[in-house]
Amino acid sequence: MNILLIYPQYPDSFWSFKHALKFISKKAAVPPLGLITVSALLPSTWQKKLIDMNVTSLKDEDILWADYVFISAMYIQKQSVNYIIEKCKKLNKPMVAGGPLFTQEYKNYPHIDYFVLNEAEITLPIFMADLSIGNLKPVYQTDKHANLNLTPIPDYHLLDMKKYAFMNVQISRGCPFSCDFCEITSLLGHQVRMKSPIQFLKELETLYKLNWRGSVSIVDDNFIGNKKEIKLAYLPKIKQWMHKRKYPFVFNIQSTINLADDKEMLALMAASGFTSTFIGIETPDEVSLHHCNKTQNKNRDLIQSIQAIQKAGLQVSGGFIVGFDSDTPSIFERQIDFIQKSGIVSAMVGLLNAPKNTLLYHRLYAENRLTNESTGNNTDSSINFIPNMDYDELILGYKKIIRSIYASKPYYKRVRQLFATYKHNNYNQKRINFSLLGAFFKSVYLIGIIDKGRMEYWKLLAWTLFKKPTLLIDAITFAVYGYHFRIVYGL
Numbered sequence: 001m002n003i004l005l006i007y008p009q010y011p012d013s014f015w016s017f018k019h020a021l022k023f024i025s026k027k028a029a030v031p032p033l034g035l036i037t038v039s040a041l042l043p044s045t046w047q048k049k050l051i052d053m054n055v056t057s058l059k060d061e062d063i064l065w066a067d068y069v070f071i072s073a074m075y076i077q078k079q080s081v082n083y084i085i086e087k088c089k090k091l092n093k094p095m096v097a098g099g100p101l102f103t104q105e106y107k108n109y110p111h112i113d114y115f116v117l118n119e120a121e122i123t124l125p126i127f128m129a130d131l132s133i134g135n136l137k138p139v140y141q142t143d144k145h146a147n148l149n150l151t152p153i154p155d156y157h158l159l160d161m162k163k164y165a166f167m168n169v170q171i172s173r174g175c176p177f178s179c180d181f182c183e184i185t186s187l188l189g190h191q192v193r194m195k196s197p198i199q200f201l202k203e204l205e206t207l208y209k210l211n212w213r214g215s216v217s218i219v220d221d222n223f224i225g226n227k228k229e230i231k232l233a234y235l236p237k238i239k240q241w242m243h244k245r246k247y248p249f250v251f252n253i254q255s256t257i258n259l260a261d262d263k264e265m266l267a268l269m270a271a272s273g274f275t276s277t278f279i280g281i282e283t284p285d286e287v288s289l290h291h292c293n294k295t296q297n298k299n300r301d302l303i304q305s306i307q308a309i310q311k312a313g314l315q316v317s318g319g320f321i322v323g324f325d326s327d328t329p330s331i332f333e334r335q336i337d338f339i340q341k342s343g344i345v346s347a348m349v350g351l352l353n354a355p356k357n358t359l360l361y362h363r364l365y366a367e368n369r370l371t372n373e374s375t376g377n378n379t380d381s382s383i384n385f386i387p388n389m390d391y392d393e394l395i396l397g398y399k400k401i402i403r404s405i406y407a408s409k410p411y412y413k414r415v416r417q418l419f420a421t422y423k424h425n426n427y428n429q430k431r432i433n434f435s436l437l438g439a440f441f442k443s444v445y446l447i448g449i450i451d452k453g454r455m456e457y458w459k460l461l462a463w464t465l466f467k468k469p470t471l472l473i474d475a476i477t478f479a480v481y482g483y484h485f486r487i488v489y490g491l
Contacts, residue, residue, distance in 0.1 A: 001043075001046045001047070001067045001068065002046070002047045002048075002049075002065055002066050002067050003039070003042060003046055003047065003048045003049070003066060003067065003068055003070060004048075004049050004051065004062055004063060004065065004066035004068070004069045004070070005032075005035045005036075005038065005039055005048065005049070005050045005051070005070045005071075005072075005158075006050075006051045006053065006058060006069060006070070006071045006084055007032035007035055007050070007051070007052040007053060007054065007071075007072065007073075008053055008071070008073050008077035008080030008081050008083075008084060009053040009054055009077065009080040010028075010054055010076060010077060010080075011076060011077075011079065011080075011377065012488060013076060013377050013378065013379050013380075013488065014348050014378050014379050014485070014488060015029070015348075015378075016029070016488075017029045017165070017481075017484055018484070019483060019484035019487045019488070020480045020481055020483065020484035021165060022442075023438075023439040023442045023443060023446075023480045024165060024435050024436075024438070024439050025435070025438065026163060026164060026165045027054060027055035027056075027163040027164070028052065028054035028055050028163060028164055028165070029164070029165050029166055030164060030165070030166045030167070030168045030217055030219075031052060031159050031164050031167065031168065032050075032052055032072065033154060033168045033169070033170060033219060034072045034098075034099055034120075035050065035070065035072050036050065036154040036155045036156060036158055036159065037120070037151065037152070037154045037155075038070060038072070038098070038120050038124065039154070039155040039158060040152035040153060040154050040155045041120055041121065041124050041125075041152060042124075042128075043128075048155065048158060049062065049065070049066070049158070050155075050158040050159065052159075053080060053084075055160065055163040055164070056160075056163075058084065058087065060087070060091060063087060063088055063091050063093050064091060064093070066093060067094075068093075068094050068095070068096055069084075069088050069093050069094070069095045069096070070095075070096045070097075070098075071084060071095060071096070071097050071098075071099075071112075072097070072098050072099030072102075073097075073099050073100075073101040073102065074099065074100050074101055074376055075100070075101055075104075075355070075373075075374060075375060075376025075377075076375065076376035076377050077101065078101065078375075078376075081101065081109075085109065085111050085112065089111050094113040094114070095111075095112045095113050095114070096112075096113070096114045096115075096116055096127070097109065097112045097114070097115050097116070098115065098116040098117055098120060098123075098124075100183070100187060102115055102117060103117040103118055103141075103187060104183070104187075104355070104356045104357060105356065105373070106139065113138070114127065114136055114137075114138060114139075114140070115138065115139045115140065115141070116140045117139065117140060117141040117142075118141050118142050118143075118144075118187075119142070119145060119146040119173075119188075120146075121146035121147070121148075121150055121151055122142045122144055122145075122146050123140040123141060123142055124140075126140050127140050145173070145174070145188065145189045145191065145193060146173075146193070147193070148172070148173065148193050148194060148195045148199075149195065149196055149199065151170075151195060151199075153202055153203050153206050154203070156206055156207060156210055156212075157210065161210065161211075161212055165215065166214075166215045166216065166217045166252075167207055167212050167215070167216050167217070168216065168217040168218070168219050169200070169203050169204065169207075169216060169217075169218055169219070170195070170218070170219050170220060171194055171195055171200055171218060171220050171223070171230075171234065172192050172193060172194040172195070172220045172222075172223075172225055172226065173188045173189075173192075173193050173220070173221075174188045174189045174190060174191050174192045174193055174221075174225060175188070175190065175192065175221050175222045175225050176190055176191075176192060176222075176225055177222070177256065177293075177294075177295065177296055178190070178293050178295075178359070179280070179282075179292055179293055179294050180291075180292050180293050180358060180359035180360040180363070181292055181321070181352060181353070181354060181355070181358055181359075181360045182280075182355075182358060183355040183356070183357065183358050184221045184222075186357040186358055188221070192222075192225035192226040194226060194229060197233050197234050197237045197238075200234065200238075201237060201238070201241055204216075204238075204241060204249070205241075207249075208245060208248055212248075212249075213248050213249070214248075214249065214250065215249070215250050215251075215252065216249045216250070216251050216252075217251075217252050217253075218251055218252070218253045218254075219254075220253065220254065221254055222254060222255060222256055223253040223254060223255045223277070224255050224256060224258070224259055224265075227258075227262070227265070230265075231262070231264075231265045231268065235265070235268045235269060235272050236268070238272045238273070239268065239271055239272040239273075242272055242273045247273055249273055250273050250274075250275045251272070251273050251274045251275065252274070252275060252276040252277065252278070253274065253276075253277045253278070254277065254278045254279075255277045255278075255279060256279065256280070256296045257279050257281070257296055257297055257300070257302065257305050257306075258296050259277065259279075259309060260304075260305035260306070260308040260309050261305075263308075263312065266308070266309065266312035266313075266314065267312060269312075269313075269314065270312055270313035270314065270425045271425075274313075274314060275313070275314060275315065276314055276315040276316070276317065277309065277314050277315075277316055277317075278316075278317045278318065278319070279306075279309075279316055279317075279318050279319070280294070280297075280318070280319045281297065281302060281306075281318040281319060281320055281338075281342075281344070282294055282297065282319065282320060282321045283320065283321060283322070283324065283327075283331070283335070284302060284334055284335070284338045285324070285326065285327065285331060285334065286298060286299075287326045288324040288326050288327060288331075291324060291325060291326055292324060292360070293359070302338070302342075303338070303341055303342055306318075306342050306343070306344065307342075307343070307421050310343060310418065310421045310422045310423070311421060311422070311423050312423065313422075313423050313424065313425040315345070315418065315422060315474075316342070316343075316344050317344060317345070317346035317347070317348070318339075318342070318344040318346070318347055318348070319348045319350070320335055320339065320347055320348065320349040320350070320401075321349075321350055321351070321352050322335060322349070322350075322351060322352065322394065322397065322398055322401065323351045323352035323383060323387050323389070323394055323398075324352055325387075325388040326388075327388075327389055327394075328389075329389070329393060329397060331397070332397035332398070332400055332401055335349065335401050336400075336401055336404045336405060339401075339405050339414070340405065340410060340413070340414055340417070341417070342417075343414060343417040343418035343419075343420070343421055343422070344414070344418075345411075345414055345415050345418055345478050345481065345482075346481060346485075347405055348378055349378075349398070349401050349402060349405070350378035350379075351381065351382065351383045351394070351395075351398055352383065352385075352387075353374040353375075353382070353383060353384050353385075354370065354374065354384055354385055355374050355376075356373065356374070364385045369385045369386040370384060370385050371383075371384055371385055371386060372384050379488050379489065381395060381398065381399070402489050402491070403491065406482070406485045406486055406489055406491055407453075407486075407491060408451075408452070408453025408456040408457075408482070408486070409453070409456055411453075411456075411482045411485075411486075412453075412456040412457070412459065412460045412479075412482070415460060415475065415478045415479075415482075416460065416463060419464065419467075419468045419471050419474075419475075422471070424468075424470050424471055424474075436473060436476075439476065439480065440476055443457075443476055443479055443480055443483075446483065447479050447480070447482075447483050451483065451486075453482075453486075457479050460475055460478075460479060461475055461476075461479075
C-alpha cells in the first residue's frame with residue numbers, strides 16, 4: 001500500500017518559533033514524532049511518504065498517490081486540519097486520524113473515515129487486522145496504555161532533517177501528578193511507562209548515523225516522572241554514550257520543579273549533555289497552587305529552586321497561568337516580579353483554559369461555566385470558561401504581563417539576570433559554524449539596526465562580552481527569541 005502521513009500546519013504562536021527559525025534558515029522547530037512512530041508500526045513493505053506542512057506544501061498529487069491518508073494533530077492545528085480534510089474529501093481519499101485532537105474530539109469530525117485513537121501501539125494493530133480482511137470499523141479506541149518496550153524506532157529517515165532546528169525522542173509517557181488543568185493524565189495515565197535504556201540509545205544511535213548533530217528534545221511530559229529510573233538506569237548510560245561520541249547532541253527536556261532537589265542528578269544531567277528544561281511554574285500564589293492541585297510546587301521557594309537548576313548548568317523556561325478562581329488583581333504584578341527575578345527568559349504566560357476531559361473541565365461543566373472548546377494556543381488571549389475575576393480586568397492584566405516582560409528593556413534585563421546565575425558547563429561547547437555566523441549577521445541587521453529595541457540588543461552583547469564571554473552564543477540566541485516573542489505578541 002501507499003500511505004501518506006500528513007502533519008498539519010501550526011499557526012504563528014509562542015512555540016512555533018517561526019520568526020526565530022529564519023535566522024538559522026530552518027522551517028520548523030521539531031518534526032512530527034507521533035506520525036513517524038506510527039509509520040514504523042506499519043508494514044515495512046508499504047510505501048510511506050511524510051508531508052509535514054510546516055516545512056513543505058501539500059499537493060493534490062501527494063494525496064492521489066496514496067491509498068490511505070494518515071493524519072495526527074493537536075488542538076492548535078485545527079484550522080490546518082480542516083483544510084486537509086477538505087482536500088482529501090474533494091479527491092475522494094480515505095483518511096485515518098489519531099493523536100490528541102482526535103482522541104478528545106473525534107465526534108466533531110464526521111468527514112474522517114477511520115479513527116485510530118489513544119496509543120497506536122494498541123489500536124493500530126487492531127485496525128491493521130481489520131484492514132487485512134476488509135472489515136474496517138469507524139473508531140478504534142482503548143482505555144489501556146501501551147507497553148513502550150514494544151514501540152519501534154521512529155522512521156526518522158522520512159524526515160528532511162535539514163529543515164528542522166531540533167530532533168525529538170521519547171523515553172516515557174504518563175505523569176504521577178494530578179494538576180487539574182492538565183490533559184496529560186487523561187490521555188496517558190498516571191503510571192509512568194518507559195522504554196528500556198538500550199531501546200532509547202538505539203534511537204540516539206539512529207539519529208547519530210543519519211548525521212544529525214545538535215539539539216535533541218526529549219518530549220516526555222515529565223522527564224523525571226520516574227526519577228529513580230532516570231537517575232540510576234538512564235543517565236549513566238546516556239553520559240557514557242555521549243562521551244564516547246564526543247557529545248554530538250544537546251538535550252532539552254520538560255520536568256517538574258522537584259528536579260531542583262537532587263544536586264547529584266543535576267550534575268549527572270549536565271555531564272550528559274542536558275542544557276535546558278521547561279517547567280510548569282504556573283503561579284507564585286500558594287492558594288492557586290493548592291486549588292489546581294499543583295502539589296509539587298507548593299511549600300517551596302520557587303525562585304531558589306529555579307536558581308538551583310540554573311546554577312547546575314540547565315537553563316529554565318517556564319509556563320505561567322493567570323485566571324485561577326482565587327486570583328485577585330494583584331496577581332499580575334506578582335507574576336511580572338516573579339518572572340523578572342527568576343531569570344526565566346522564555347516565559348510562556350497564558351490565560352487558564354480547561355482542555356476536554358481534565359478535572360478542571362469536569363468541574364467547570366458541573367458549574368455551567370464552560371463557554372467553548374480550548375484553542376490550545378497560549379498567545380491568542382482566549383479563555384473557554386467564565387472566570388471569577390471580571391473578564392475585562394483579566395484580559396487587561398494578562399496583556400500588561402506580556403508587555404512588561406517582553407518589551408525590549410525588561411526582556412534583556414531578564415537575560416542578564418539568568419546569566420548572572422547560570423553556570424555554563426564545558427561538556428558540549430557550541431561550535432562556531434556557518435549557521436551560527438549567519439544567524440549572528442542576521443541578528444545584527446534585523447535586531448541591532450532595524451528593531452526599535454536595538455540599543456538594548458547592543459547593551460546585552462557588550463555586557464556579555466565583558467562579563468560572561470562564554471555565553472555570547474546564548475546571548476544572540478535569546479536576542480533572536482525575544483525578536484520572535486515581540487512579533488508574536490504584537491509588541
